[in-house]
Amino acid sequence: MTFRNYKIDNIKCPIIRFVLNSMPVKYMFAKAQQYGYFDNYRKFEFNAETVTLITGGANGLGSEIVKLLLTKPSKKIIIVDVVPPIPDYLNNPKVLFLKCDISDEKQVKHLYKKVISDFGYISVLINNAGKTTIETIFTTDDNQIDNVININFLGAYYLTTLFLPHLLERMSGCVVNVSSILGETTPARLATYGASKATLTAFHKLLTDHIARIPCCHVNTILVCPGKLETKMFEVVSTPSKVLAPDVDPAKLSVDIIKAVESNNRCIIRRPYYTNLLPVYNTLDWPFVWMIKHMSGMNKVTAL
Numbered sequence: 616m617t618f619r620n621y622k623i624d625n626i627k628c629p630i631i632r633f634v635l636n637s638m639p640v641k642y643m644f645a646k647a648q649q650y651g652y653f654d655n656y657r658k659f660e661f662n663a664e665t666v667t668l669i670t671g672g673a674n675g676l677g678s679e680i681v682k683l684l685l686t687k688p689s690k691k692i693i694i695v696d697v698v699p700p701i702p703d704y705l706n707n708p709k710v711l712f713l714k715c716d717i718s719d720e721k722q723v724k725h726l727y728k729k730v731i732s733d734f735g736y737i738s739v740l741i742n743n744a745g746k747t748t749i750e751t752i753f754t755t756d757d758n759q760i761d762n763v764i765n766i767n768f769l770g771a772y773y774l775t776t777l778f779l780p781h782l783l784e785r786m787s788g789c790v791v792n793v794s795s796i797l798g799e800t801t802p803a804r805l806a807t808y809g810a811s812k813a814t815l816t817a818f819h820k821l822l823t824d825h826i827a828r829i830p831c832c833h834v835n836t837i838l839v840c841p842g843k844l845e846t847k848m849f850e851v852v853s854t855p856s857k858v859l860a861p862d863v864d865p866a867k868l869s870v871d872i873i874k875a876v877e878s879n880n881r882c883i884i885r886r887p888y889y890t891n892l893l894p895v896y897n898t899l900d901w902p903f904v905w906m907i908k909h910m911s912g913m914n915k916v917t918a919l
C-alpha cells in the first residue's frame with residue numbers, strides 16, 4: 616500500500632484518526648500528496664533506456680562510479696573528461712567517452728547539443744569533475760582562480776541548467792553534485808577550492824528547493840560532501856589523523872552515491888563520520904574554530 620492510496624479511516628486508533636482528520640493535518644497531507652512528496656519513496660530503476668552523464672569519470676571517484684554503473688542496466692554511460700578513461704571502459708559498448716573541458720562554456724554547449732542530438736535526453740547527471748590548487752590567497756594568480764572556479768562550479772552550473780529542462784520534461788531522473796566539506800571549513804592555502812565548493816553547495820540547495828516546488832516531479836537531487844578522498848587530487852596532502860579524520864575510500868563512497876540515486880530520496884551524503892558534526896562546528900566562534908583546526912592539524916598539512 617502506497618502513501619498516495621493510504622486512507623486515514625483505515626487507522627484503528629481513534630485518537631490518531633481524530634488528529635489526522637483535523638483540518639490542518641488533512642490540509643498538509645493533501646498538499647504533500649499534490650506535490651508528490653510521498654511518491655519520492657518510489658525507487659529509481661536503472662533500465663535499458665537509462666542514459667547517465669558523468670564528468671571527471673576517467674579516474675578517481677568518477678572511475679569508481681562508472682565501474683558500478685556498468686553493473687546496472689543502461690542504454691549509455693557518457694564519460695566527460697579531458698583525458699580518456701581506462702581501456703576497459705573505452706572498449707565497453709555501453710560507454711561513450713566525450714572529451715570536453717567543462718570550464719569552457721562553448722565546449723559545454725557543444726557537448727550538450729551532441730548528447731541531445733544523439734540520445735534526446737539524459738536520465739542521471741553526475742557533476743563530479745574537480746580541480747584544486749594549494750596556494751594562499753595572495754599567491755594564487757588569476758588564471759588559477761578562474762580554472763578552479765570554472766571547473767568546480769561553473770562547469771556543473773552550465774551542465775545542470777542545460778540538461779535540467781529535459782529532466783523536468785520527463786519528470787524523472789537525478790542530479791548529483793559532488794562538493795566537499797572544504798566548502799564548509801577550509802584549511803590553509805585552499806581558499807579558492809573551498810570557495811568553489813561552497814558555491815556549488817549553495818547552488819545545489821537552491822536547485823533542490825526549485826525542483827521541490829514542482830508538483831509530482833520525481834527529479835531527485837543528491838549532494839555529496841566527503842572529507843579527503845584517497846585520490847590523486849590530494850595525494851600531496853597527508854592525513855593528520857587516521858583515527859579522527861580518516862581518508863574516504865572512493866569505492867565505498869561510489870556505492871553510497873548509487874544507492875542514493877536508486878532510493879530516489881533527496882539527501883546529503885557526508886563521509887566519513889566526523890563530517891556530520893560540521894553543522895555544529897560552523898556555529899562556533901572563531902577562537903574555538905582556530906583551536907579545532909590547530910589541534911586537528913588540518914592547516915599544517917596544507918602548508919606546503
